[in-house]
Amino acid sequence: MSSVCKKCLKTIKRERVVVTSDGRIGCICDRKTSHDLYHKTKETARVKDRESKRYGSMSSIAECIKLGDIATVKEMASMYDENRMQIMPSIMMACAEYDRPDIMKEMVETTVSEFFDPNNEAPEATKFYEEYIGCMGFIPAIIRSLVLGHKSIFDAFCLTDLVKHNYEMFLYAAVKDGTYKTLDILMEYEGGDQNGCAKACAFFGYIDFLRYVIxxxxxxYEDVFAATVEAARGNQPLVIRFLHNEYHDTFMQTLNPAFINATMSVDMAIMLHDEFGATNVTICMVNAIIQDNYDLFVLCHDTWKVACDDRIVYGVVRSHCQEFLNMAYVDRLHEWGASTDRIIEIAQKYGDEAIINRAKEWA
Incomplete structure (x- = not known):
């Protein structure tokens, strides 16, 4: 039996069934409510749209930046004089997005007059970064300009020491989402790591990018070595095999230096040692202590039978005394049969009471 609508008292047949604004199944007479709701929502959207386009809003400033209207941008930005640092990140990002280095420079000169003035001494590092760079949103803008391949913007940012002091962060973030144009800009930049692009491409597993860079x-030689180290650190076996296959002679020359770097996972270490023939496992174990790579440290002893000699004992105890390692390393020394007296002797030399107390527990 069909239901009867309580409003219009008509039978709700199939052709009269509608879904109301609150998700219920109702009569077609409820459509008026839905119609009113639609127009109310549409009007709200219109108000928000007008609000976003009002004179001085961030959307209108961004639009003027896109058009290259410096005068209007400065005029609208002056409305925020007391809160200028709140809109500077958005302005910087818009300049990066639309490739407007002229507006970017003008706005920075207006906000911090000494920032691009080579005749003035640079502010103290802490003040420079915390007050100016941090508030202006330069870092994401630089990364965005690199991703988009806007060299003029990147060159403008290079007028400061910001890129030089944070180059590795910019490099990896830009390469991760960038293009070949991004690589060209970074390879032309003389103030950074000359092998940085090879490192970043290898770390993220971008084989085509890496081939282009090399x-x-x-x-x-330098690029293959850097790429091998970073591919191992980033756990990228396909990159390792690519380097082995396409740059075989160079790869074999760089294999041991990359292996003893000891910044890799156990799986990557086994691959380099067992599949490609890396040696120098003793130096790898020593560097695993320096790098605080506990799993690799254990692997070198348990699997590759590196002796727990005085060099290893001294390195572990000294690093623990300097608060670089935890007690698990020291416990391993005891487990592997290292001399307790020697461990205590080194700990006393560096004044490490924690190891001395742990040695008492072994007695």
Whole structure:
């Protein structure tokens, strides 16, 4: 039996069934409510749209930046004089997005007059970064300009020491989402790591990018070595095999230096040692202590039978005394049969009471 609508007292047949604004199944007479709700929502959207486009809003400033209207941008930004640092990140990002280095420079000169003035001494580092750089949103804007391949913007940012002091962060963030144009800009920049692009490409597993960098850069040995280290650190076995297959002779020359770097996972270490023939496991174990790579430290002893000699004992105890390692390393020394007296002797030399107390528990 069909239901009867309580409003219009008509039978709700199939052709009269509608879904109301609150999700219920109702009569077609409820459509008026839905119609009113639609127009109310549409009007709200219109108000928000007008609000976003009002003179001086961030949307209108961004639009003027896109058009290259410096005068209007400065005029609208002056409305925020007391809160200028609140809108500077958005202005910087818009300049990066639309490739407007002229507006970016003008706004920075207006906000911090000494920022781009080579005749003035640079502010103290802490003040420079915390008050100016942090508030202006330069870092995400630089990364965005690199991703988009806007060299003029990147060159403008290079007028400061910001890129030089944070180059590795910019490099990896830009390469992760960037293009070949991003790589070209970074390879031309002389103030950073000359093998940085090869490192970033290898770390993220971008084989095509890496091939392009090695071919373009014309510094094969250094690039292959850097890429091998970063591919191992980033757990990228496909990159390792790519380097082995396409740059075999160079890869074999860099294999041991990369292996003893000891910044890799156990799986990558086993791959380099067992599959490609890396040696120098003793130095790898020593560097695993320096790098605080506990799993690799244990692997070198348990699997590759590196002796727990005085060099290893001294390195572990000294690093623990300097608060670089935890007690698990010291417990391993005892487990592997290292001399308790020697451990205590080194701990006393560096004044490490924690190891001395732990040695008493072994007695």
């Amino acid at each position: 071919t373009t850069h014309d510094n094969e």
